[in-house]
Amino acid sequence: MTLAIFLTLAVISVITALLMVFAKSPVHSVLYLILTFFTIAGQYVLLNAQFLAVVHIIVYAGAIMVLFLFVLMLLNLNKDTEPQKSAGWKLAGAIAAGSLLVTMVGAMHGSIQIAGAEQSNPQVGLVENLGKVLFTDFVVPFEIAGILFLAAMVGAVLVGKKDLKV
Amino acid sequence: MSILLLFSAGFIVEKIILISVLFAITLGVAAYSTYGERKFAAFFQDRLGPDRAGPWGILQPLADGVKMFTKEDFRPNEAERWLYILAPGAFMFVACMTSAVIPWGTQLTVFGTPVDLQVADLNIGILYILGLSSLGVYGIMIGGWSSNNKFSLYGAIRASSQMISYELAMGLSVIAVVMMTGTLSLREMAAQQTGFNWNVWYQPLGFLIFFICSLAECNRAPFDMAECETELIGGYHTEYSSMKLGFFLFAEYINMFISSAVTATVFFGGYNFPGLDPNWLGGFMGPIVLFAKVFFFIFVFMWIRWTIPRFRYDQLMHLGWKSLIPLAIFNMLLTGAGVLYFGK
Amino acid sequence: MQSLTNRSRNVVNKKMNFWERIYLVAILKGMWTTLKHFVRVMFGKSHTVRYPEVKRPFAPVWRGWHVLKRDEKGAERCTACGLCAVACPAEAITMTAAEREKGEEHLYREEKYAAVYEINMLRCIFCGLCEEACPKEAIFLTDRIVPSDYARQGFVFGKDLLVEGVEPEKRIDVSVRQKHIQEKKWAAETAH
Structure with missing residues (x-):
């Protein structure tokens, strides 16, 4: 039962991810990506990490993708307005994407061991445990991330200010 | 893995029945909210409202439904076909899903077996509601964009930026309650507020912020800029007709019902009322009390709509970002200090 | 100019105080007003004439067909x-x-x-x-x-x-x- 659900979700997420890359219209791409996020949230639920699943949906599907969609709808991108890239740009893009892929595969390869070990505790995704881990073992990265967000917020406010006097 | 092992045939049947009943009630309440809205609007304006279909016009929702279904279903030529069809459905679907985590009562005894009056007791119930309310934007955005009409697009953009902005303040005001109660589960939250020990007495500011935000989330007046007739001819559903339009309007009423239920559960004790044990009448007392509260809030929603004029868009954004969010953060700090001092 | 009635009110651009600025008092006042209307109609005091059943009498000087x-x-x-x-x-x-x-x-x-x-x-x-x-x-x-x-x-x-x-x-x-x-x-x- 669990395996069937996992496989269904996995297949859907792979298909929608591919569709997201190959879709002609940017708005369709974003919508496919949202579907991918939903399937990933489903995987989190299967791992009994309901909190992560919901936060994933709130943050990615509910906020970030909405902003993406927002901008795309306003820009109204289509085939006619998209500039044709030269062969050099295409090659550069392929190399950049390829190195990212290699990095990701390398990172995944290293992390498989850790993932297997963590599986023993099914309660790890719940709010209480997550909070405890975040505020004890990972408190420094957590606070640094907070400072990063604060900096981003201040920057956004600064950019949004009309009469900027430097 | 672990959650799926809990499923048994009886459990699934029980949940399916509960979901069906809940779905029927939600649709019924939403249908009669449209009637209530028109009737109350009339009363607030010294009129009588619909009174032709049946006694006092109580068959009006039926007549409206028949009208909606039999109208011509028009689709703009240049509209994005599938997304145009998908949008109202998505909006409706998200609206209907939210009711899953609301505890409608404690337990009902049907044919000797106890039935939990909650579809899913998620331990993150309140986050589930926030998540779904943030997904409600998609129906509006897709609908507005795929209509290929600038007024629809403007309406969609207004609606979505409004919903995102007010979600923040809403989340922050909910966090204060979560800090105080120490749980994210709506069931536990309701169970804690026995008798008259409601959260609203400890979180009056939080309640105010939450309520204003839920008005904005439901796109209700005074925050109904999204469908501002004078400027946008109807906003994101300008191009919609027939039952697709009906879905949009209907989902809005469902949202109103659900946010009333959430307000009642989080701040007003859910199914608790002093002197009325929710286990009375074989467990039916809880739902009765909760529904009384829900109907009161639906009335307040309508009352506000027919009293206060619409905000201007910049005023709305000022209110959201410069007043409500700082207030919500202040409320959060206050609650944190309180929790620290009184030890919960 | 001297006004003939006492119904008009002069517009002044005075700074609002705290209670006026948060609008809640004004909103509650407005809601009280509408509630009074609501209750009045609830108890059957509406100005509506249910036309086909009830017809308002014509004025004696009415000129029609x-x-x-x-x-x-x-x-x-x-x-x-x-x-x-x-x-x-x-x-x-x-x-x-x-x-x-x-x-x-x-x-x-x-x-x-x-x-x-x-x-x-x-x-x-x-x-x-x-x-x-x-x-x-x-x-x-x-x-x-x-x-x-x-x-x-x-x-x-x-x-x-x-x-x-x-x-x-x-x-x-x-x-x-x-x-x-x-x-x-x-x-x-x-x-x-």
Whole structure:
């Protein structure tokens, strides 16, 4: 039962991810990506990490993708307005994407061991445990991330200010 | 893995029945909210409202439904076909899903077996509601964009930026309650507020912020800029007709019902009322009390709509970002200090 | 400037204090006002008139769909003198006169009668000058509303729509109107 659900979700997420890359219209791409996020949230639920699943949906599907969609709808991108890239740009893009892929595969390869070990505790995704881990073992990265967000917020406010006097 | 092992045939049947009943009630309440809205609007304006279909016009929702279904279903030529069809459905679907985590009562005894009056007791119930309310934007955005009409697009953009902005303040005001109660589960939250020990007495500011935000989330007046007739001819559903339009309007009423239920559960004790044990009448007392509260809030929603004029868009954004969010953060700090001092 | 009533209020651009600035007090005040209206209608005090069942009475001076009267014996009073058409500021009335034949005395009171009498209801402004002009007390405006129609042609009312029936129950009572016109005429005479 669990395996069937996992496989269904996995297949859907792979298909929608591919569709997201190959879709002609940017708005369709974003919508496919949202579907991918939903399937990933489903995987989190299967791992009994309901909190992560919901936060994933709130943050990615509910906020970030909405902003993406927002901008795309306003820009109204289509085939006619998209500039044709030269062969050099295409090659550069392929190399950049390829190195990212290699990095990701390398990172995944290293992390498989850790993932297997963590599986023993099914309660790890719940709010209480997550909070405890975040505020004890990972408190420094957590606070640094907070400072990063604060900096981003201040920057956004600064950019949004009309009469900027430097 | 672990959650799926809990499923048994009886459990699934029980949940399916509960979901069906809940779905029927939600649709019924939403249908009669449209009637209530028109009737109350009339009363607030010294009129009588619909009174032709049946006694006092109580068959009006039926007549409206028949009208909606039999109208011509028009689709703009240049509209994005599938997304145009998908949008109202998505909006409706998200609206209907939210009711899953609301505890409608404690337990009902049907044919000797106890039935939990909650579809899913998620331990993150309140986050589930926030998540779904943030997904409600998609129906509006897709609908507005795929209509290929600038007024629809403007309406969609207004609606979505409004919903995102007010979600923040809403989340922050909910966090204060979560800090105080120490749980994210709506069931536990309701169970804690026995008798008259409601959260609203400890979180009056939080309640105010939450309520204003839920008005904005439901796109209700005074925050109904999204469908501002004078400027946008109807906003994101300008191009919609027939039952697709009906879905949009209907989902809005469902949202109103659900946010009333959430307000009642989080701040007003859910199914608790002093002197009325929710286990009375074989467990039916809880739902009765909760529904009384829900109907009161639906009335307040309508009352506000027919009293206060619409905000201007910049005023709305000022209110959201410069007043409500700082207030919500202040409320959060206050609650944190309180929790620290009184030890919960 | 001194105002004549005490209803107007001067607009001042004073700075709002804290309670005014948060609007909540004003909102609650407004909600109290609407609630009073709500409760009033709840207890049946609405100004609405449920039209097809309840009809508001017409004013005694209401001027609507014209009637061409018959006399006590059932003969048409109109003699096709054309004074109404001349008096009409909107030029809505046209008529064709004809001479009464032998044996038609029960149909037409005078020797001359209107074979065709038409009022264009789209032109008519329902001013009532035709009644005042009529020397034979033949035309009166009644409290009937001219119904709507799809085509312009339908608004040209001929004699079939204007002349009242012969039978007593089909007669149209214009006594109030008649009295009103008579008083107006007397007033005009005494003024002279």
